[in-house]
Amino acid sequence: MAKENPGWGYFRIKGELRKLGHTVAATTIRSVLVQAGIPPSGRRAKLSWKQFLAAQAQTLVVADFLSVDTVFFKRLYVLIYMHLATRRVLLAACTANPNEAWM
Template identity: 45%
Template sequence: MARLGHRIAASTVWAILNAAGIEPAPRRSGPTWREFLTAQAEWIVAADFFHIDTVLNRRLYALVFLEHGTRRLHITGVTAHPTRDWTVQQARDLTADLGIRIQTLHFLLRDRDDKYGEASDAVFRAEEMKIIKSAPQAPRMNAHCERIIGSIRREALDHVLIMNEAHARHVLAYYEQHYNEHRPHQARNQLPPDAPEQPPAAHDLNTHKVLRTRILGGLINEYRYAA
């Protein structure tokens, strides 16, 4: 209500502020979220959980990390009980896997899931990384991880009936290798994350077929060995 006693609609206030070039609070200036992600891509690694339902109606959880700059994928583990202690171990495994490359990463982007906790954040802060939390119920703020989880489902999990944790780890390990070493990425001029340049020989363009062959071939060999 204005001081003169006249009630002003919210739309009127918005029109006045918009005409004056004043953006909605709390941001008054600076880059948008998309501009920030684009500008800082080389220094961001994002994390997210996703679930896997087995044929025995058991729910498993996997934790993925994605380096924005290189699009390199890390699937650190699968468990039926994703506790904070388990997440801390996954953070340690990732930092060990990254090796000296972790010095090039400055930000960890994650949501506000209780499964992370202060202890897992401390693993990354020890590497001088800043923790960036996405807004509540805003999965698009971590769109890169949401997209890779969709790719994992469409290209691997939708084609295989998962039996248990060991089976899920096996399938996801094959997919991670395929994704990093063979799967082309538009953002990298059709290069896989681990390929510094175009391979000399053309690969089978049917990447789904190649992936299924590798997964099923590995599973057949594993079952023969177990038998």
């Protein structure tokens, strides 16, 4: 249960076991997890930034808003939305006069 749900602490596991009809003390759960080599949830749940991004990449969309100066000294504004996992551009727009409706 602790490996499948790394954010669950002793008391959450105790509550879930109680729902299944088992009465177990939190200290017993702690002892079992320590014997199995599973650290407390506070240490289990911490992900590095790289691990977090890998876990969330399927749902993350990145946005970039930039300006480009043309050879005719005209400034254009570009807005791009891209799906992070596939690197697929979802929307790309360009205008010389950005306003609220365009954004």
